[in-house]
Amino acid sequence: xxxxxxxxxxxxxxxxxxxxxxxxxxxxxxxxxxxxxxxxxxxxxxxxxxxxxxxxxxxxxxxxxxxxxxxxxxxxxxxxxxxxxxxxxxxxxxxxxxxxxxxxxxxxxxxxxxxxxxxxxxxxxxxxxxxxxxxxxxxxxxxxxxxxxxxxxxxxxxxxxxxxxxxxxxxxxxxxxxxxxxxxxxxxxxxxxxxxxxxxxxxxxxxxxxxxxxxxxxxxxxxxxxxxxxxxxxxxxxxxxxxxxxxxxxxxxxxxxxxxxxxxxxxxxxxxxxxxxxxxxxxxxxxxxxxxxxxxxxxxxxxxxxxxxxxxxxxxxxxxxxxxxxxxxxxxxxxxxxxxxxxxxxxxxxxxxxxxxxxxxxxxxxxxxxxxxxxxxxxxxxxxxxxxxxxxxxxxxxxxxxxxxxxxxxxxxxxxxxxxxxxxxxxxxxxxxxxxxxxxxxxxxxxxxxxxxxxxxxxxxxxxxxxxxxxxxxxxxxxxxxxxxxxxxxxxxxxxxxxxxxxxxx
Numbered sequence: 001x002x003x004x005x006x007x008x009x010x011x012x013x014x015x016x017x018x019x020x021x022x023x024x025x026x027x028x029x030x031x032x033x034x035x036x037x038x039x040x041x042x043x044x045x046x047x048x049x050x051x052x053x054x055x056x057x058x059x060x061x062x063x064x065x066x067x068x069x070x071x072x073x074x075x076x077x078x079x080x081x082x083x084x085x086x087x088x089x090x091x092x093x094x095x096x097x098x099x100x101x102x103x104x105x106x107x108x109x110x111x112x113x114x115x116x117x118x119x120x121x122x123x124x125x126x127x128x129x130x131x132x133x134x135x136x137x138x139x140x141x142x143x144x145x146x147x148x149x150x151x152x153x154x155x156x157x158x159x160x161x162x163x164x165x166x167x168x169x170x171x172x173x174x175x176x177x178x179x180x181x182x183x184x185x186x187x188x189x190x191x192x193x194x195x196x197x198x199x200x201x202x203x204x205x206x207x208x209x210x211x212x213x214x215x216x217x218x219x220x221x222x223x224x225x226x227x228x229x230x231x232x233x234x235x236x237x238x239x240x241x242x243x244x245x246x247x248x249x250x251x252x253x254x255x256x257x258x259x260x261x262x263x264x265x266x267x268x269x270x271x272x273x274x275x276x277x278x279x280x281x282x283x284x285x286x287x288x289x290x291x292x293x294x295x296x297x298x299x300x301x302x303x304x305x306x307x308x309x310x311x312x313x314x315x316x317x318x319x320x321x322x323x324x325x326x327x328x329x330x331x332x333x334x335x336x337x338x339x340x341x342x343x344x345x346x347x348x349x350x351x352x353x354x355x356x357x358x359x360x361x362x363x364x365x366x367x368x369x370x371x372x373x374x375x376x377x378x379x380x381x382x383x384x385x386x387x388x389x390x391x392x393x394x395x396x397x398x399x400x401x402x403x404x405x406x407x408x409x410x411x412x413x414x415x416x417x418x419x420x421x422x423x424x425x426x427x428x429x430x431x432x433x434x435x436x437x438x439x440x441x442x443x444x445x446x447x448x449x450x451x452x453x454x455x456x457x458x459x460x461x462x463x464x465x466x467x468x469x470x471x472x473x474x475x476x477x478x479x480x481x482x483x484x485x486x487x488x489x490x491x492x493x494x495x496x497x498x499x500x501x502x503x504x505x506x
Contacts, residue, residue: 020182020188020191020192020195021195023151023177023180023182024122024151024192024195024196024197026176026177026180027122027149027150027151027177027178027180028121028122028149029177030149030174030175030176030177030178031119031121031122031147031148031149031178033175034144034147034149034174034175034178035118035119035147035148037147039094039095039098039099039145040095042094042144042145042147043091043094043095043145045172045173045174046087046091046141046144046145046172047091048171048172049087049141049168049169049171049172050084050087050088050091051171052168052170052171053080053083053084053087053168054084057076057080057084058076060080060133060164060168061075061076061079061080062075063160063161063164064079064080064132064133064161064164066160067132067158067160067161067164068129068132068157068158068161068294068297069294069295069297069329070255070294071255071292071293071294074254074255074294075133077413078131078134078255078412078413079131079132079133079134080133080134081134081413082131082133082134082138082412082413082415083133083134083137083138083141084415085413085414085415085416086134086137086138086141086142086415086430086431087137087138087141087415088415089414089415089416089431089432090138090141090142090145090415090435090436091145092416093416093432093433093436094145094146094436096433097117097433097436097437098117098146098436098440099117100114100115100116100117100445101114101115101116102114102115103115103444109449110448110449110450110452111446111447111448111449112446112447112448112449113444113445113446114444114445114446115442115443115444115445116442116443116444116445117146117436117437117440117441117442117443118147118440118441118442118443119143119146119147119148119439119440120148120198120199120222120439120440120441121148121149121197121198121199122148122149122150122151122197122198122199123143123148123149123150123151123197123198123199123200123201123439124150124151124153124189124192124193124197124199124200124201125139125140125143125150125151125152125153125201126153126189126200126201126202126203126204126212127139127152127153127154127155127162127203128155128203128204128260129155129157129158129297129298130255130258130259130260130297130352131255131259131412132154132155132157132158132161132162133161133164133165134412135203135430136152136154136162136165137165137168138415138430138431138435139201139203139430139435140152140165140169140179142430142431142435142436142439143199143201143439144169144172144174144178144179145436146436146439146440147440148198148199148439149177149178149179150178150179150180151180151182151192151197152165152166152179152180152181152182153181153182153183153184153188153189153192154181154183156183156184156185157297157298158297159183162181162183163181165181166179166180166181186208189212190211190215193212193215193216193221194215196219196221197221198221198222199221199222199223199224199439200212200216200221200222200223200224201223201224201428201430201439202223202224202225202226203225203226203227203260203430204226204227204228205227205228205350206227206228206350206424209225209227209426212225213225222441223428224420224426224427224428224429224430224438225426225427225428226260226378226419226420226421226425226426226428226430227260227421227424227425227426228260228261228350228352228376228378228425229260229261229264229350229374229376229377229378229379229421229424229425230264230265230347230348230349230350230374230376231261231262231263231264231265231376231378231379231380231381231399231408231409232263232264232265232266232267232371232380232381233247233248233251233263233265233266233267233380233381233382233383233407234267234268234367234371234380234381234382234383234393234397235248235266235267235268235269235272235276235383235384236269236364236367236382236383236384236386236389236390236393237269237271237272238384238385238386238389239272239276239383239384239385240383240385240405241272241275241276241279242279243383243405244276244383245276245279245280245283246283247263247381247383247406247407248263248266248280248283248356249280249283249284249287249333250407251263251381251407251409252264252266252284252333252354252355252356253284253287253292253293253333253354254409255293255294256293256294256295256296256297256330256331256353256354257293257331257333257351257352257353257354257355258294258296258297258301258352258353259352259409260350260352260378260425261378261379261401261408261409261412262352262409263356263381263407263409264346264347264350264351264355264356264357265347265356265357265359266280266335266356266357266358266359267359267360267361267367267370267371268358268359268360268361269360269361269362269363269367270360270361270362273360277335277337277358280335280356280358281320281335284320284321284333284334284335284356285320285321287332287333287354289326289330289331289332289333290326290328290330293330293331293332293333293354294330295328295329295330296325296329296330296331296353301352301353302325302331304351304352304353305323305331305351305353305355307345308344308345308346308349308351308355309323309334309346309355311344311345311346312336312341312344312345312346315338315340315341315343315344316338316339316340317336317337317338317340317341317344318336318337318338319334319335319336320334320335320336320337321333321334321335322334323353323354323355331353331354332354333354333355333356334354334355334356335355335356335357335358336355336356336357336358337357337358337359341357341358341359342359342370342373344357347359348374350376364389364392364393367393368393368396368397371397371398372396372397372398374423375423375424376421376423376424376425377397377398377399377400377421377422377423377424377425378399378400378401378421378425378426379399379400379401379402379403379408379409379411379421380394380397380399380401380402380403380408381402381403381404381406381407381408382394382397382402382403382404382405383404383405384404384405387404387405390404390405391404398422398423399421399422399425400418400419400420400421400422400425401417401419401421412431414431415431415432416431416432416433417431417432418430418431418432418433418434418435419431419432420434454500457469457470457496457499457500458470463499465495465498465499466499468491468495468498469492469495469496469499471491472488472489472491472492472495473488473492475487475488475491476488476489476492
C-alpha cells in the first residue's frame with residue numbers, strides 16, 4: 001500500500017473534497033506506467049478478466065438480479081452478455097485501432113510522420129442504473145485497455161453492481177489506483193468534474209448531461225454523452241404486422257421500459273395502422289408485469305409516468321392500459337393514441353417506462369418527416385417486406401443506429417458496433433473501434449528521414465525568390481493536368497536553384 005492509499009478511509013460512501021482529490025492523485029500516479037505498456041501487454045493482462053466473467057456468467061447475473069431486481073433473463077442477456085461482448089470486441093481490435101499510423105507528406109519525402117493514439121489520462125465514467133453492469137463495464141474495459149486510469153461513479157441506485165464491476169477486474173492485477181469506484185449521488189460526480197479529470201464518459205438524462213457538459217466546459221474537459229431518446233419503430237405498409245407488433249411490444253417494455261433506446265414511438269402507415277394497432281394492443285395486454293417486467297428502479301421515474309399520463313388524458317387521447325403500479329413495484333404497459341398525440345409529452349419527451357405513443361403517416365416521405373421531427377436521435381427500427389425500400393427509409397432517419405426488421409436496441413449487445421446518438425441523444429461512442437478512438441487522442445510524431453543542412457525556403461528572411469518558389473510549388477501541388485504540373489515543376493526547380501545558390505545554408 002502506498003502512502004497515498006494509506007490516507008484514504010477504509011469504509012466510505014460519499015467522499016469529501018479532500019478524499020476525492022486523493023483518489024484522483026492516486027489514479028494519476030498509476031496511469032503513466034500502465035500507459036507505457038504495449039497494447040499487446042495490456043491485452044494480455046485484461047484477457048483473464050473476460051475469461052473469468054465468461055466462466056461465472058450465472059453467478060454474476062444472479063448478483064445483478066439481487067442488487068436491482070432485474071429479471072434473470074435480462075440480467076443474463078443484456079448486462080452480462082453485453083459486458084462480455086463489449087470486452088471481447090475491444091480486445092479483438094485494440095492492436096489495429098491503437099497502432100501507430102504512418103502519415104506521408106507526399107511532397108516532403110525527407111520527412112517521416114506517424115500518428116499515435118495516446119490515452120487521455122484519467123477517465124471519469126458516470127454510469128446509470130438501468131444497465132448497471134454492461135454500460136460501466138464496457139466503458140471501463142475500453143478505457144483501461146486504451147491505457148487510461150478510471151474513476152467509476154456508478155448510480156447511487158445500484159451501488160452494489162458498481163462494486164461488482166471493480167471486483168471483476170481483479171484477475172488483471174491492475175496497478176493500485178488505476179481503477180477506483182467512487183460512490184455517491186450527483187454532487188460527488190460534480191465534485192469529481194471540478195477536480196479536472198482528463199475525459200468524461202456520461203450516460204444518463206438530458207438534463208444531467210447538460211450540467212455535466214457545462215461543468216466540463218469550464219476546464220475544458222472532453223466529454224462523451226449518451227442521453228437517451230424517444231426512439232421510434234416505423235412500420236411500412238408492406239411490413240409483416242405480426243413480426244412488427246411483437247417487436248414493438250418487446251421493444252417498448254423490456255427492462256420495464258427503462259432503456260435509453262426503448263421503443264417510445266410507433267409510427268405506422270395509415271394503410272395498415274388499425275390492423276397493426278389491434279395486434280400491438282393485444283400483445284401489450286398479454287404482458288404480465290409481475291412475470292415479464294422489471295421493477296421501477298428509481299422512484300423519481302414514477303412522477304414522470306404520472307405527468308405523461310395526466311398530459312395524455314388532458315389532451316383527450318385514448319389510453320390502452322392504465323400504467324398502474326403493482327404491489328411489487330412494476331408498472332404495466334400503456335399505448336397512447338389519438339388526434340394530437342404528436343404534441344403530447346409521451347411522444348415528445350423520454351418517458352423511460354413501458355409507455356408507447358402511436359402515430360400514423362401517409363407514405364414513406366411522411367414517415368421520414370414524422371420521425372425526424374424531434375431533437376432526439378439515438379436508435380430507430382424500420383419494418384418492411386421490401387428490404388431495399390426499408391433500407392432507403394432507414395438511411396434518411398436522423399439517428400446513430402437503425403435496424404431493419406428488428407429492434408435497434410438489441411445492437412447494444414454487440415460490442416463491435418459503435419453506440420451513440422445525435423442531437424439531444426448526445427455524442428461520442430461506446431463499443432466498437434470508435435470507443436477506443438474516443439478514449440484516446442491523436443499525437444503526431446514527425447522527424448527527418450534525411451538531415452537537411454539548409455534553411456527551409458519558407459523561413460526568414462523573405463525575398464523575391466521565395467515568392468517565385470512558393471508560387472510554383474502551389475501550382476505544382478494544386479495542378480490537375482500533366483502539362484500544367486510539368487511547367488510548375490520546371491519553375492520550381494529554377495526558383496529553388498536561384499534561392500539556394502545565393503546561400504546554400506541560409
